[in-house]
Amino acid sequence: xGMITATGVMDNEAVYRSYSAELTRYATxxxxxxxxxxxxxxxxxxxxxxxxxxxxxxxxxxxxxxxxTVAHDHHRRTLSRRLREMKVAGRDQMPDPFGSVDxxxxxxVARLSVQQRAAVFLTYWEDLSPEMAAQRMGVxxxxxxxxxxxxxxxxxxxxx
Amino acid sequence: xxxxxxxxxxxxxxxxxxPEPPPYPEEMQVARRQEPRKTRPVLVFATAVALVAVLAIxxxxxxxxxxxxxxxxxxxxxxxxxxxxTTVPEEPSTTMPGTTTTTDSPSTTIGVETEWSxxxxxxxxxxxxxxxxxxxxxxxxxxxxxxxELEADDQFTEVLARIGSGLPPGLNNSIPAEVRILEVTVEDxxxxxxxxxxxxxxxxxxxxxxxxxxxxxxxxxxxxxxGTPEIEGVLFRVNGEPVEAFGSEGMVxxxxxxxxxxxxxxxxxxxxxxxxxxxxxxxxxxxSNTFEAGLVVNVLDGxxxxxxxxxxxxxxGSGTWGTFSALIDAGLVEPGESSISVFQYSAEDGSRxxxxxxxxxxxxxxxxxxxx
Numbered sequence: 001x002g003m004i005t006a007t008g009v010m011d012n013e014a015v016y017r018s019y020s021a022e023l024t025r026y027a028t029x030x031x032x033x034x035x036x037x038x039x040x041x042x043x044x045x046x047x048x049x050x051x052x053x054x055x056x057x058x059x060x061x062x063x064x065x066x067x068x069t070v071a072h073d074h075h076r077r078t079l080s081r082r083l084r085e086m087k088v089a090g091r092d093q094m095p096d097p098f099g100s101v102d103x104x105x106x107x108x109v110a111r112l113s114v115q116q117r118a119a120v121f122l123t124y125w126e127d128l129s130p131e132m133a134a135q136r137m138g139v140x141x142x143x144x145x146x147x148x149x150x151x152x153x154x155x156x157x158x159x160x
Numbered sequence: 161x162x163x164x165x166x167x168x169x170x171x172x173x174x175x176x177x178x179p180e181p182p183p184y185p186e187e188m189q190v191a192r193r194q195e196p197r198k199t200r201p202v203l204v205f206a207t208a209v210a211l212v213a214v215l216a217i218x219x220x221x222x223x224x225x226x227x228x229x230x231x232x233x234x235x236x237x238x239x240x241x242x243x244x245x246t247t248v249p250e251e252p253s254t255t256m257p258g259t260t261t262t263t264d265s266p267s268t269t270i271g272v273e274t275e276w277s278x279x280x281x282x283x284x285x286x287x288x289x290x291x292x293x294x295x296x297x298x299x300x301x302x303x304x305x306x307x308x309e310l311e312a313d314d315q316f317t318e319v320l321a322r323i324g325s326g327l328p329p330g331l332n333n334s335i336p337a338e339v340r341i342l343e344v345t346v347e348d349x350x351x352x353x354x355x356x357x358x359x360x361x362x363x364x365x366x367x368x369x370x371x372x373x374x375x376x377x378x379x380x381x382x383x384x385x386x387g388t389p390e391i392e393g394v395l396f397r398v399n400g401e402p403v404e405a406f407g408s409e410g411m412v413x414x415x416x417x418x419x420x421x422x423x424x425x426x427x428x429x430x431x432x433x434x435x436x437x438x439x440x441x442x443x444x445x446x447x448s449n450t451f452e453a454g455l456v457v458n459v460l461d462g463x464x465x466x467x468x469x470x471x472x473x474x475x476x477g478s479g480t481w482g483t484f485s486a487l488i489d490a491g492l493v494e495p496g497e498s499s500i501s502v503f504q505y506s507a508e509d510g511s512r513x514x515x516x517x518x519x520x521x522x523x524x525x526x527x528x529x530x531x532x
Contacts, residue, residue, distance in 0.1 A: 020181035028178040037182035105173045113390040125171040159166040
């Protein structure tokens, strides 16, 4: 359990322990704090089940891509719905199992598509170059730049 | 603070909200690997019956056939072993409903409930509607399928077909039961990210009439594009080809359809987001094209009595579409019994026209049980 095998490849649990915290942070950037654990769990199950998984050289990058894919399926209006629920209920009345919830930040993120959130999160939080962010997302550098440009425009009204 | 720093700050605050990572999903992983991907309950049942026969005959011979309960529990244990017993062998009964029932009810002895939830757009014929056009209503839906056939990633047309006529009161569906979305993907169409919906062949026949056809398309387009404002268009394909003749009028659907395409075929007041209710406060969001952009929102109690009325203003009106978004604080109304009406007062005679009335379900979600 959680060991490196005789072939020098980490088993699934070891992979999970190594990357689950950063994947959860990444998922928080994509779908918000409420759904991030579910997205990470689903993504890891999907990755571990994939036929290609034993052959994957860069497992970290593969997991990042899977989190993005699962988040895309998952987010369909969940974040904006939660946000509206929070607004109508008032922050104090909402169950808040994760400590502080920054409603303004979620409001900002809700304006972006999942792809745009990924590009912005990787660029502005992880400090990755567009090339590196593209690698994590499994898209071209040009696509990342386009997502960033659109995200900046969408956030413009809020932050200017 | 510079704009770039502000974005950085937003992302830092977002990262700070990150919860603890979930625990390693070892049990789920084992269960998933043991579980066949597409096991149909009928096959499970047949296997269970066969195994029961094999196991029960010697037992019956041994006990003289005086313990029918043993047969039932053997069935359960045997069935469980094909799905979950590797993860929780010590508690097989907790994962299986009806473990003490006999084998004459497959759904209670071997059924594994599945669940589907999302928002689908239905329609309502408004009261006093001048145009005669329908109003779209987004309906948060949760379906529990006792037969286990419905899967979480099934398309909503599958769900609609299974629910059939048991829709929430006052709401209708224009998508024929035989029409199915087979797959929805995102593709680059003419340089724009576009939803591409692969439909079955029944789609091209439409819904039986021009208005029914456009209502069906509006239901499909609004449901598919929900939550993705950056992807506006939906391109429908049948057998991989764009549809050149759709419905009763042979509409050409070779270009992507957006929420705007058939907006004028909708009533002048409709909802774009599901109602959200909490402690007597409601969020109501939609589009309208009313006289001077004015709208009225009523909150009704379980007897249909108006307990709260509020006037709101859309962003545009009098010939142009606008959006409205209102937080209505009605005070305490019995949960699960209230409904919301949105309408305008007629400029001609002051009567209520274009009235859309949406019941508010307990918990904000319409629950359906199927497959029992």
